[in-house]
Amino acid sequence: MMNSRPIRDNLLSDLGAEGHLLAAKCEKCGQVYYPPTVEFCMQCLHEELAEIQLSGEGSIHSYARSEVDAEFIKAPYVCGVIDMAEGVKVFAPMHPEHMNHPVSINMPVKVIVGEVWRSDNESVVGYHFIPA
Ligand SMILES: [Zn+2]
DSSP states (O other): OOEEEEESSTTTSOSSTTBBEEEEEEEETTOOOSSSSOOOTTTTTTOEEEEOOOEEEEEEEEEESSSSSSSSSSSSEEEEEEEEEEEEEEEEBOOGGGSSSSTTTOOOEEEEEEEEEESSSSSEEEEEEEEO
């Protein structure tokens, strides 16, 4: 049986297709942080932060295409920095099924949770961006 594990703890609300990226939101000033690893708000120093789910809506801030294999990704592939609707940036690979789709700055995209690689008996769940 295939086990699933998150690529990193405390980053995803769920490992299924309904999963979202988690972020932290300051309960005083509303500043959002991703990843949600801050212990206090760097804007107002408030220490109460709420866990929120990012909507997944965003647009491409910048991107790069690689012609060289990464450890778990076969080239060619595209990675991008995504401006999320909540005001944070997320670094994500483009979903391999959309690799032939043209990519451009400010292009609307969606960040989705899903398997990023698989080993012998383990499915590693992370996230990709896809054209919106
Ligand atoms: Zn704050």
